[in-house]
Amino acid sequence: MTKRLPEDPAKKARMLTAAIQLFAEQGYEPTHVDQIAQQAAVSKGLVFKYFTNKEQLYLAALTAANQQFMTVIDRTVWQNSADLSAMIINATRYKIQLQLQFPAEFNLLMTAFVHQQQLPASSQAYVQKMFxxxxxxxxxxxxxxxxxxxxxxxxxxxxxxxxxxxxxxxxIHKIQRYLAAHPEITKIEQMEPLIQDLATKLKLVESGFIQG
Amino acid sequence: MTKRLPEDPAKKARMLTAAIQLFAEQGYEPTHVDQIAQQAAVSKGLVFKYFTNKEQLYLAALTAANQQFMTVIDRTVWQNSADLSAMIINATRYKIQLQLQFPAEFNLLMTAFVHQQQLPASSQAYVQKMFxxxxxxxxxxxxxxxxxxxxxxxxxxxxxxxxxxxxxxxxIHKIQRYLAAHPEITKIEQMEPLIQDLATKLKLVESGFIQG
Amino acid sequence: MTKRLPEDPAKKARMLTAAIQLFAEQGYEPTHVDQIAQQAAVSKGLVFKYFTNKEQLYLAALTAANQQFMTVIDRTVWQNSADLSAMIINATRYKIQLQLQFPAEFNLLMTAFVHQQQLPASSQAYVQKMFxxxxxxxxxxxxxxxxxxxxxxxxxxxxxxxxxxxxxxxxIHKIQRYLAAHPEITKIEQMEPLIQDLATKLKLVESGFIQG
Amino acid sequence: MTKRLPEDPAKKARMLTAAIQLFAEQGYEPTHVDQIAQQAAVSKGLVFKYFTNKEQLYLAALTAANQQFMTVIDRTVWQNSADLSAMIINATRYKIQLQLQFPAEFNLLMTAFVHQQQLPASSQAYVQKMFxxxxxxxxxxxxxxxxxxxxxxxxxxxxxxxxxxxxxxxxIHKIQRYLAAHPEITKIEQMEPLIQDLATKLKLVESGFIQG
DNA sequence: AATGAATGAGCTTTCATTCAT
DNA sequence: CATGAATGAAAGCTCATTCAT
Incomplete structure (x- = not known):
């Protein structure tokens, strides 16, 4: 019944998930296609069949991670805020949520910028455009x-x-480091103190730190 | 009287300079020990004799770049400032100066943070400590x-x-990107507009952006 | 009455035709079973079902090309000739005709001899026998x-x-190179000068080049 | 004393010899760089250091084989012959000598022509030119x-x-096949019957096979 | 019977590291 | 001490072959 498709979406998803995680954890060069294949429980050959070469796989992982956020993103978080502080807090809380939900995707996108220099010029342009x-x-x-x-x-x-x-x-970097150091944190509520701290600081930026 | 050192300081310096420049330009993996040896006009064997392996060489380059700034750094720039804004401006102007004077060292330190993940845990700790x-x-x-x-x-x-x-x-990142895009800039005066812009912003942070 | 064959003759013929053409054009190793399957408009799996492996397919292609000529061959061309020269000319003209009619088969057989060494000993013997x-x-x-x-x-x-x-x-090799270099030639008449040239040479061989 | 040279001529020679022999025996594709390295008793890496890639190695082997004959060749064999038959016999005897002396080189050059189609266009031109x-x-x-x-x-x-x-x-092809089938033949004298046979035939070509 | 997605052994090539000179 | 030729493990990628559908 389940006709085998030219591209098995489940397998492709597994490969992308593995790629996102490993590229995010280890960077571009230290990640081997072998590893990704193994983690995705497919053969090396299939990875190349689906993504042509390692670079394209990296770009696909990046795009997928980006897409993930683009589809999930809830614009009302930004739009339905009373004032600037509220908006930033909402947005930050939301971002932390995403980070908790999709940590690998988040990390990949955060590190992609600096891995640019290791990619061929054409791919650099692509990454640049995305950012x-x-x-x-x-x-x-x-x-x-x-x-x-x-x-x-x-x-x-x-x-x-x-x-x-x-x-x-x-x-965001601070929070990312914090979450990396505290893997036991799984709920947004546990991050509330940091969020409030950011809120305070932004409020102070609006109105000024200094007396008079 | 002075014990003859088994290491030639001039050669070691050349190796570090080459390492700093190439690691900064290309990143860790894409830089080959061959290249560094060639640019330093020493043999590859000597690089390994002095630095044991590529990773240690990277760490040494990082340390050297850091040391460079530590030795050169002029604390009076921070200490002799009338107020906060003046201090930050002085410090920023000073950093740009350093960036113009030691671009490779500067870039290496800026990218080191993200290359951490590509190093073994022990080295990561070292880099961490430095930062x-x-x-x-x-x-x-x-x-x-x-x-x-x-x-x-x-x-x-x-x-x-x-x-x-x-x-x-x-x-600083903004300035770095700006300088990378405008290699013709060699004098701090040409960066004055950006510095003034930063000053304005910091002033506003102190006193607040918002009316009332 | 006629037992239904498990093999579809039309498909098998298409595979052989494709194999003949591609092996003749590209040689043994550079020709991929994928290509042959695609050109024959069948699946790769079927190729293996019908021919077991690439080597057997090559041998089958060779045999088919050879058979082609064996079936088509008109013995009267040799038999109804007045003298030796006439016979050779008739035969050569006939061979050129075959070459124009079945260029792929012709080329495959011409190159097969040298591709022998790339085949396992058992297959080499087979090719040898055919020649x-x-x-x-x-x-x-x-x-x-x-x-x-x-x-x-x-x-x-x-x-x-x-x-x-x-x-x-x-x-024949000369003519083959000539035809390869002049793909616009499609009629035997256009080759008549070369044939006459060969006739002259053979006549001279019979009677001698040298005076006295 | 024996300073290590950037290119060790002995090793290079061993690599070329191995390449010539294996390419001649097996053809281009079925010969693996691994094999050549092993037979030359050097590492795989060194082969690539000396010859860049497999294709260049093949071309180098071809050139070396050709050079071998060009340097060794004795033009007087052709020039000091009384008449055509004598010249051809001398030349053939000489070629057989070369074939006995350098069988691998000889075979490589004999098969190179047909391996052309498996090489990139640029190399094809090179081979063509040589022939x-x-x-x-x-x-x-x-x-x-x-x-x-x-x-x-x-x-x-x-x-x-x-x-x-x-x-x-x-x-020459006939002789080559004969020698391949009779590896016990090592002296030119043993080939004398074949040479005399060729002489007879050429004489007949000059003067004619047919009565009157 | 027919498909073509999936596999993985095996290929070429690179480059950190070693060591004879 | 200094060299750079030599090494070979390990990477990316291909393609004959298999087998679930």
Missing amino acids: VANHDLTSELMTPVVALLQFKPGATAADLLEVIGYITNGY | VANHDLTSELMTPVVALLQFKPGATAADLLEVIGYITNGY | VANHDLTSELMTPVVALLQFKPGATAADLLEVIGYITNGY | VANHDLTSELMTPVVALLQFKPGATAADLLEVIGYITNGY
Whole structure:
């Protein structure tokens, strides 16, 4: 009944899952196609049949991880927030959720940027494009909320977005390291203190740290 | 009187310089010991005699790059600053200077963090330690200046330092990308606009972006 | 009445045709069973079902090509010739005709001899036998005509046959190269100059090149 | 004392000898670089260091075999012959000598022509050129002797050269097969009957097989 | 009977490491 | 001490062959 398809989606998924995990854990070069095949419980040959070569497999893993987030992503998290702080907190909480849910995908995307230099130029462009698109999406989602703010003279929405970008980016890395060091954490609630800490800091960035 | 060292310091230095440059440019795996030996104008055998294996060589290059900055570093840049903004600007200007002066060392240290995962656990710890030490140094240098500030209730020096850390870190990456894209830039003056932009942003972080 | 054969003759024929063509064009190793199956519009599995393995397929292709000529061959071409020259010309013209009609089969047989060494000893013997049989047939066909000649003292029919064999063999290769280089040639008439040239040469061999 | 050279001529020679022998015996594809390395008593890696890749190794083997004959070749064999028959016999005797002395080189060159189709186009051109050069040399050597002959009307030197070419070529193959089947033959004298047979045939070609 | 997805042995090639000189 | 020729384990990839469907 289950006709064998030219590409078995279950197998392809297993390969991608294995690729995502191993590339994320070990990086591009130290990960061997053999390993991925073994972890996916398929033969080496099949990996090459489905993905042509190691580089394409890496790119496919990256795309799959990205797609994963793109399909899962809940824009309302950004859109239904009362103010900037609430939005960032929602977004961060959401990102942590994703990180808990899809840790390998998350890690792969986080490290992909630096592995670029090890890929052929053509693939680098592809990775680059993906990251730009992601960044654009985030900006697009945040823009309407920031637009409502009353900025001090000399301050602009763009400035604030850039600064917030640096902070959240740094914070996401912090959280990632934290989660890597505490594998027992499985629920978003356990991360609430960190989230609140970020909230406080962002609030202070909005209103200023310094008296007077 | 001085015991003749079995190691030729000039050759060792050349090896490290070559290693720093090539590891920085290409990453760990794609850099071959052959290349390093050739660029250092020594034999491959000598590289292994001095550094045991490729991994140790990488670690030595990292340490050397770090040392380079540690020796060169001018603490007065941090200490002789009137206020926080001035200090950060001075520090950033100084970092850009270093980046222009020692681009390979700078890039190596910037990418080292992500190459960690490709090293054996023992080496990872070493790299980790180096980064922590660096971070601690920066904090130590900044602490006295931040201590003078009058913080709003709920805000702490540690909070501000952390936030500033994220921002400067993000900004350093931005500058690095900028410099990589504009190799014609050789003087710190040409980077002044970016530095001023960072200053503005940090000022706004101190006092707040939002009206009221 | 006629037992239903488990083998579909049409499919088998397609496989053999494809095998003949591809083996002739590319040689044994560079030709993949995949290609043959695809060109024959059957599945790879069927190829193995019908021919056991690649080597047997090659042998079958060879046999089929040989059979092709054996069935088609018109003995009257040899038998109804007035004299030796006429016979050789008739035979050569006939061979060119076959070459134009069945180029793949022709090329396969021409190259088979040298591909022998790449086959297991048992198959080599088979190929060898086929070539000997072919040679014997040619001799057999020529013998009655040569028997009528009046040989000089010291000359024998066998000598002449052998010499003619070398010449026609060399000439067939020449023609094959010529046809490969001129794919626009499709009619025997276009080859007439070469045939006449061969005739002249054979005539000279019979009567001698040298004055006196 | 024996300084290790960047290319050890003894090793290189061993590799080439092994390559020549194995490529000659087995053909291009069925010969594995592993085998050649083993037979040459060097590591696989060294073969690639010296010859870049398998194809280059094949070409090097071919060139070496060709060179072997070119350096060894004794033109006087052709030049100091009283008449055509004597020349051909001398040349053939000489070729058999070479074949006995360098059987692998001889076989490699004999089979190279047909292995062409298995090589990349660029290498095909190289092989082609080598064969043309060889053919040209033979023609050049024979021309002066043939020029002295008195040809019958309708016969030309070129015709005779071509015919002789076919015959000697066919005969060389015959001899090669004979030697392959009789490995106990090591001296040229043992081949004398075949040589005399060829002489007889060529004489008959000159003067004609047929009475009147 | 027919398919073609799946397998894995085996190939070429690379490069960290060794060691004779 | 210094060299770089030599090594061979291990990588990516191919393709004849198998076998579940």
